[in-house]
Amino acid sequence: MARLIMFAVLAVIILASAVFCVSTKRIMRAATALLFVLFGVAGLYFLLDYTFLGATQISIYAGGITMMYVFAIQLVSKRTLQGLSERWFGKHTLLAAFIALVGFAEVLRHAAVSGDALSNEITMETIGKNLMTAEKYGYVLPFEFISLFLLACIIGGLVILNIKKKEESK
Template identity: 60%
Template sequence: MANIVMFIILAVVILGSALMCVMTKRIMRAATFLLFVLLGVSGLYFLLDYTFLGAAQISVYAGGVTMIYIFAIQLVSKRTLQGLVERMKGSRVVFGALITLISLVTVVGVFLKNKFIDMAAQLPDEEVSMNLIGHTLMGSEKYQYVLPFEFISVFLLACIIGGIVISRKE
């Protein structure tokens, strides 16, 4: 019963923060709400007893990515940010809702066609050892992830350098 209550609380925090993140007009508040969304997702990982993923979510996404966003926001001048207020036109809202509905129908169709829900119900209840997770994350062979992590770190470094270069041109 306690797990259900915690799930409901985390779901409300995640959905509320995500909604506020896209609805607010202030960019720093949007970054703060994004932080709450990422922390809520890490809470879901902890609720499912995936402590490694919960800790990785906090350190990598909630800590690192949010700080990169805030760093990039601080690099942009106030004059640039003040001119970014945009009014929503009715046609754009209808177009966005239509695209969202088409995307939702596509995702549901893929789930039903490939029977993902039936496959998830048939998964074995085996616990994956931390040793196997470590070897998979740090291995460089097929189906191991050290190279994608390195590419992502180089990509994030290039984004930071690009942000600095763009902000310095005046």
């Protein structure tokens, strides 16, 4: 019963933060709401006793990716952000709603067809082996490439920031 209550609390936090993230006009508030969403997802992992995934969610996504977003936001000038406008209703909104409904219907159809979902469950041992192997279907090499790419992005951001500071000091 306690797990169900904890799941409900985490679900409300995740949904409320996600809606706030996409509906606010202030970009730093959106990044903060995204941080709460990522912490909520980590809470769900911990609730399922997937401590490795929960710790990974906190350290990589909530810590690293969110800080990279904040760093990128700080690099963008305020004049660039002021020119942006938001429209809620239009062709794109209706198209996005239609695609979301089709996706939801497909998930429901797949859940009804598959029957016993627990028989197809992937164990934590399988996930761990796939994360740490460089063989076929392994994820070590993609993780390394992504880490190098993120490092290049950070260095590029610092170079851009250094150039802008030199221009402003002249």
